[in-house]
């Protein structure tokens with residue numbers, strides 16, 4: 001989720017964005033040619049490996065690009081009913097869902113639109129199994145194939161915030177916690193151990209998955225390798241990925257799914273902002289019409305320093321500035337940079353690699369419903385004044 005991949009990135013179309021021509025500021029600008037190039041790389045993997053690739057909407061859900069995405073990928077994976085609905089309505093293809101836990105109403109919303117449902121625990125599977133089996137009996141044309149997320153407890157990710165296999169993780173069932181008799185009725189297994197990694201990390205993961213869970217694989221119809229595959233990054237070893245997928249398909253006679261988010265959208269978009277003022281406190285600070293906390297929360301969460309077109313590290317070029325946001329949060333700072341020329345009020349600034357994870361966090365990360373707003377009146381009664389539905393999620397992107 002760090003967008004630092006730009007530092008190693010090949011110059012792609014997004015570097016060519018002419019900020020002066022962008023019709024509004026601040027704006028996200030998605031470079032459709034760069035997006036299509038990523039999609040072509042992914043489609044090539046699908047074809048060579050004989051697997052299906054789904055876009056993970058939590059990383060990129062800009063649905064006005066979905067007609068293009070659909071030309072190349074097999075469907076989407078969703079982490080909440082809103083994302084699943086968006087996939088069903090705007091993308092088409094297969095709709096898969098996985099969430100750390102589903103509520104009864106989540107399941108009711110997902111049943112009519114999902115192809116695969118992945119459970120995070122055997123407890124959730126036991127709880128919803130009768131409901132799903134009743135649905136499948138009544139809708140033989142729209143059967144849902146259910147799977148279980150396993151936790152191979154194999155660590156590849158350095159940052160614990162992004163490591164699903166960190167000790168004490170709530171994501172997936174460990175081999176120790178897995179009760180084989182409760183797997184009955186499940187048709188697939190799902191694992192997710194990677195974040196921004198190459199196929200050597202997948203190879204090590206697969207070895208552990210096969211060692212620990214290999215006895216269950218021949219009974220499965222599919223295996224989902226999750227996300228975190230940085231397939232479109234220059235230098236990614238695609239040949240090894242293809243070899244690994246083909247090997248698993250042949251050994252266990254299963255369908256294989258990959259569900260990258262980042263790989264769909266890395267190096268495809270920028271955020272164009274404008275310098276509103278320049279103040280000084282221990283050095284010049286340019287205040288932009290954007291905000292780390294409101295528009296790029298991952299800058300503060302990760303934290304990371306986005307690349308800026310034409311800017312270097314502080315001290316590298318003649319004029320140093322810190323770039324700050326327009327909220328009143330004291331820590332709403334984007335980072336320290338240097339430029340060849342002094343910045344001017346009204347000048348536009350282009351922040352790189354802003355499509356994946358940044359736009360979705362500005363709206364509703366994972367498509368999770370925002371909390372409703374309730375007033376408790378003096379008389380003691382509660383009034384629900386706002387419930388945020390699917391439309392409000394959808395309307396925050398386009």
Ligand SMILES: *Cc1c(COP(=O)(O)O)cnc(C)c1O
Nearest residue numbers: 056059226227228259260261262
């Ligand atoms: C986050 C996530 C993905 C996508 O991960 P990327 O790192 O964006 O490729 C896929 N599947 C699941 C279950 C996830 O949580």
